[in-house]
Amino acid sequence: MGELIPKPVDVKGPMRGPVLLERDTILWAAPGTEDTARWLRSTVGAALGLPLAAGPEDAPNSVRLNLDEALAPEAYRLSALPDRGVEIRGGDPAGVFWGAQTLRQLLGPDAFRRAPVRPDVTRLIPHQTIEDAPRFRWRGLMLDVARHFMPKDGVLRYLDLMAAHKLNVFHFHLTDDQGWRIEIKKYPRLTEVGSWRARTKFGHRASPLWAEKPHGGYYTQDDIREIVAYAAERHITVVPEIDLPGHSQAAIAAYPELGNTDVIDTTSLSVWDSWGISANVLAPTDNTLRFYEGVFEELLELFPSEFIHVGGDECLKDQWRRSPTAQARIKELGLADEDGLQSWFIGHFDRWLTARGRRLIGWDEILEGGLAEGAAVSSWRGYEGGIAAARSGHDVVMCPEQHVYLDHRQDAGEDEPVPIGYVRTLEDVYRFEPVPSQLTSEETTHVLGTQANLWTEVMEDHARVDYQAFPRLAAFAEVAWSALPASAERDFADFGRRMSAHYGVLDALGVGYRPPTGPLPWQKRPGVLGRPIEGAPPNR
Numbered sequence: 001m002g003e004l005i006p007k008p009v010d011v012k013g014p015m016r017g018p019v020l021l022e023r024d025t026i027l028w029a030a031p032g033t034e035d036t037a038r039w040l041r042s043t044v045g046a047a048l049g050l051p052l053a054a055g056p057e058d059a060p061n062s063v064r065l066n067l068d069e070a071l072a073p074e075a076y077r078l079s080a081l082p083d084r085g086v087e088i089r090g091g092d093p094a095g096v097f098w099g100a101q102t103l104r105q106l107l108g109p110d111a112f113r114r115a116p117v118r119p120d121v122t123r124l125i126p127h128q129t130i131e132d133a134p135r136f137r138w139r140g141l142m143l144d145v146a147r148h149f150m151p152k153d154g155v156l157r158y159l160d161l162m163a164a165h166k167l168n169v170f171h172f173h174l175t176d177d178q179g180w181r182i183e184i185k186k187y188p189r190l191t192e193v194g195s196w197r198a199r200t201k202f203g204h205r206a207s208p209l210w211a212e213k214p215h216g217g218y219y220t221q222d223d224i225r226e227i228v229a230y231a232a233e234r235h236i237t238v239v240p241e242i243d244l245p246g247h248s249q250a251a252i253a254a255y256p257e258l259g260n261t262d263v264i265d266t267t268s269l270s271v272w273d274s275w276g277i278s279a280n281v282l283a284p285t286d287n288t289l290r291f292y293e294g295v296f297e298e299l300l301e302l303f304p305s306e307f308i309h310v311g312g313d314e315c316l317k318d319q320w321r322r323s324p325t326a327q328a329r330i331k332e333l334g335l336a337d338e339d340g341l342q343s344w345f346i347g348h349f350d351r352w353l354t355a356r357g358r359r360l361i362g363w364d365e366i367l368e369g370g371l372a373e374g375a376a377v378s379s380w381r382g383y384e385g386g387i388a389a390a391r392s393g394h395d396v397v398m399c400p401e402q403h404v405y406l407d408h409r410q411d412a413g414e415d416e417p418v419p420i421g422y423v424r425t426l427e428d429v430y431r432f433e434p435v436p437s438q439l440t441s442e443e444t445t446h447v448l449g450t451q452a453n454l455w456t457e458v459m460e461d462h463a464r465v466d467y468q469a470f471p472r473l474a475a476f477a478e479v480a481w482s483a484l485p486a487s488a489e490r491d492f493a494d495f496g497r498r499m500s501a502h503y504g505v506l507d508a509l510g511v512g513y514r515p516p517t518g519p520l521p522w523q524k525r526p527g528v529l530g531r532p533i534e535g536a537p538p539n540r
Helices: 034-048 093-106 152-164 221-233 249-254 286-302 318-322 324-333 338-354 384-391 426-430 462-469 472-481 492-508
Strands: 010-012 019-021 026-029 062-067 076-081 085-090 123-125 128-132 138-144 169-173 237-244 307-311 359-363 376-379 396-398 447-454
Touching: 019 085, 026 034, 034 062, 034 093, 062 093, 076 093, 085 093, 093 128, 093 152, 138 152, 138 472, 152 169, 152 221, 152 462, 169 447, 221 237, 221 286, 237 286, 286 307, 286 338, 307 338, 318 324, 318 338, 324 338, 338 359, 376 384, 384 396, 426 472, 426 492, 447 462, 447 472, 462 472, 472 492
Parallel strands: 026 062, 062 085, 138 169, 138 447, 169 237, 237 307, 307 359, 359 376, 376 396, 396 447
Antiparallel strands: 010 128, 019 123, 076 085, 076 128
């Protein structure tokens, strides 16, 4: 298998002499593969000092890109043949692109740099044939930019890191109590007021430390268009998340009428500067529905994704219990309780999105009070929500926190920076199995795939995000792409061997990963309080 991550389905070779990539190597692209050809020239060509000029298909020293309807969507076949060069055939344009990513890995870490460091070296690819296809259609990464804002260039960088690991869904968590990160032209105060906070808790919410400076930022609609287009060129779908009816204090601070004004003085609220779950949730009024319909109208123009994420998690219901308006709405709708009111909220936007040709997805709390018809579930509190949803015929993305929340700490050592949650080592992530054994074969068809999540309360900059994400995201990518055996039977020693080589790729990409020996001095956060949880996580 060489040193490839994720592991391909099958490799035949190496056999006789290698294929040479040199300055006169030709790049030929069949119709439908032109985007991958442009990507190869701008990345691999620039990194190695190879022009990869266009030329005839039958050139003896060439890289050829082609479509092959005999292959499945996203599948590819890469053949390296002496005197013929390299051919990548894909079942669709995405398959050709994933094959090109494999070619880049075969060329070594130098191919991941932005300019040549050894321009006179002839690049050798062993004579081999690689057959490959993904296990899941949804291979996701969720990035929380609400708690700590990541500037646009950082988001584009993470899309490149995802593509290098064959991940194809970017779940973009854009709003929360601590910040609203997307321009909505109809409601300018969402960014004028909601996109920044006066100060920020440093460490876990129990920490006495504060960063006593404003924190904020947002993406203009043109920024969003650029991010979506950049992702699409890399065959990544961007799924936006606008959280409701909880996790909405930033929106209420901007537009106080969205909150439960008959319970608290919402005009006194500001964007939240601490962590946890805010009690300030949206009021279940027609005005709130119309407001968020206006938000989603602009969102649908920016994001062509099949799914739109509406959050639906951790909605504290104390204000609804005390609100005459909320209680009157429960009575009017004939609902049993406040859980039913949340279900009504989600159901409204499920129908609204369905009428516009989109699908709603939300965190597994949307199961409470009854799951909206047609809704899909991000199962985060364990496997149980995903199992219940799949058994009810709903699609599921498995992302249980005790397995793939990458904000959780990687080691039990005292030097681990701002330790949160259970210890989730590289091996733990590698042994994660997304499909619960309790599901029947028919029910497993509802498991769209899996996703790793990065919540950024204690990740104040991209270096902290890198540290928490890598190397575990590489292990997760293999889980999401490769047809691995059962968890206990996986060859972690083989993955570790390939990962040892892959650190060179991460170095070339400038990723500030956690070294196998522990954090470097500048990666530590001495004295900053976390919230470690001892023992093994529940496997529910």
